[in-house]
Amino acid sequence: VLRVDPDRMRADFDALAAIGRTGAGGVSRPTFGDAHLAARAWFLERAAAAGLETRIDSAGNHSAVLRSTRADAATLVLGSHLDSVPDGGRFDGALGVVAALEALRTAKDARLGLPVGLEAIDFTDEEGTLVGLLGSEALAGALRLEALARPRGGRDALLAGLARAGLVEERIADARREPGSLAGYLELHIEQGPVLERERVDVGVVTGIVGSRSFRLEFIGVAQHAGTTPMGVRRDAGLGAAAFIIAARALALRDHPDCVVTVGSVTLEPGAFNVVPGRARLALEFRSPDAARLAALEGELLELAGHEAEAYGLDLEIVLVGRWEPAPLDPTVRAAIGRAAQELGLSTLELASGAGHDAQALAGVTRAGMIFVPSTGGVSHQPAEHTEWSDCVNGANVLLGAALELAR
Numbered sequence: 282v283l284r285v286d287p288d289r290m291r292a293d294f295d296a297l298a299a300i301g302r303t304g305a306g307g308v309s310r311p312t313f314g315d316a317h318l319a320a321r322a323w324f325l326e327r328a329a330a331a332g333l334e335t336r337i338d339s340a341g342n343h344s345a346v347l348r349s350t351r352a353d354a355a356t357l358v359l360g361s362h363l364d365s366v367p368d369g370g371r372f373d374g375a376l377g378v379v380a381a382l383e384a385l386r387t388a389k390d391a392r393l394g395l396p397v398g399l400e401a402i403d404f405t406d407e408e409g410t411l412v413g414l415l416g417s418e419a420l421a422g423a424l425r426l427e428a429l430a431r432p433r434g435g436r437d438a439l440l441a442g443l444a445r446a447g448l449v450e451e452r453i454a455d456a457r458r459e460p461g462s463l464a465g466y467l468e469l470h471i472e473q474g475p476v477l478e479r480e481r482v483d484v485g486v487v488t489g490i491v492g493s494r495s496f497r498l499e500f501i502g503v504a505q506h507a508g509t510t511p512m513g514v515r516r517d518a519g520l521g522a523a524a525f526i527i528a529a530r531a532l533a534l535r536d537h538p539d540c541v542v543t544v545g546s547v548t549l550e551p552g553a554f555n556v557v558p559g560r561a562r563l564a565l566e567f568r569s570p571d572a573a574r575l576a577a578l579e580g581e582l583l584e585l586a587g588h589e590a591e592a593y594g595l596d597l598e599i600v601l602v603g604r605w606e607p608a609p610l611d612p613t614v615r616a617a618i619g620r621a622a623q624e625l626g627l628s629t630l631e632l633a634s635g636a637g638h639d640a641q642a643l644a645g646v647t648r649a650g651m652i653f654v655p656s657t658g659g660v661s662h663q664p665a666e667h668t669e670w671s672d673c674v675n676g677a678n679v680l681l682g683a684a685l686e687l688a689r
């Protein structure tokens with residue numbers, strides 16, 4: 282079995298972790314900031330030093346390429362992202378890019394003469410500093426104009442960032458690849474949750490990436506004097522909101538065991554000690570790996586909100602903010618990952634990803650799969666994020682083994 286060079290990969294990982302390093306041991310590399318651009322330049326330098334071709338597409342995706350001996354060959358893409366959340370950890374995304382680069386170097390050194398090309402890619406703005414999944418959706422031809430017109434990071438920040446990176450908004454969609462030019466997609470990533478560690482399993486084979494919905498709910502009552510309005514005649518919007526939050530949790534726990542429901546923001550208006558709240562605005566998000574269950578949960582949660590509004594004498598307004606469908610990952614790729622792990626004597630567990638990843642964009646246009654390695658304490662998106670180095674190497678070897686099987 283061909284294996285990666287763990288020392289060479291470690292040197293790369295450490296060099297990368299020094300770019301945008303924070304005092305607490307994490308990294309801060311928001312999209313198109315100085316540290317992010319420096320990390321991407323470093324990646325292409327390392328690829329060139331290994332004798333790999335390099336390219337940057339019109340969505341800013343950075344790639345190292347190991348060409349096939351066949352001129353018309355399709356490309357098997359291995360990747361992740363080098364951007365991070367502000368004050369994030371050094372493993373999220375970075376591990377997948379470093380391991381992809383190492384897999385290409387190992388394949389090149391072994392002179393395998395593969396019938397497909399291999400590409401290690403660093404996708405633009407996975408974390409959503411500006412848009413979220415910007416590079417991978419552009420490559421998949423799935424980037425919506427709406428996402429650029431109303432980016433979550435703000436329109437001004439998007440335009441300033443694109444200018445800093447030397448990119449042109451009108452050309453981003455040109456990064457789309459013909460599905461026929463792709464032989465598949467593989468991504469190694471840290472789990473960012475506690476399951477693999479708890480189950481003492483080496484490697485996670487990801488079955489799919491959850492879909493999610495977000496809504497703004499507004500409970501509307503009457504703002505009144507908090508001293509002179511008796512309890513029995515109030516229309517307190519805060520009570521409807523509070524009752525909904527508690528009931529939504531109970532509903533998920535009772536009827537939807539694979540789903541998560543979160544109210545991440547609550548605002549009461551007018552917002553004073555001495556005024557009964559007239560309005561309560563909630564940010565509601567929920568996720569499921571299953572499309573039918575996600576749709577069912579949506580219906581039940583919105584009905585529940587209506588029920589609680591009625592119980593407290595309130596009106597209710599519901600605004601849809603976003604819908605993302607679950608992305609099941611390809612069975613042949615999952616099987617290849619399982620076999621690669623088995624050949625290395627590693628234990629595996631199938632699990633769904635509760636976090637979004639570039640693989641969900643690729644899954645729409647090519648066979649796609651993801652490999653997870655354990656996250657210590659399930660901690661992620663903060664400097665304490667950690668994965669044992671032996672687990673990182675295991676993940677890279679599974680990535681290499683699965684890639685070679687899919688490439689042949």
Ligand SMILES: [Zn+2]
Pocket residue numbers: 362373374407470
């Ligand atoms: Zn990530």
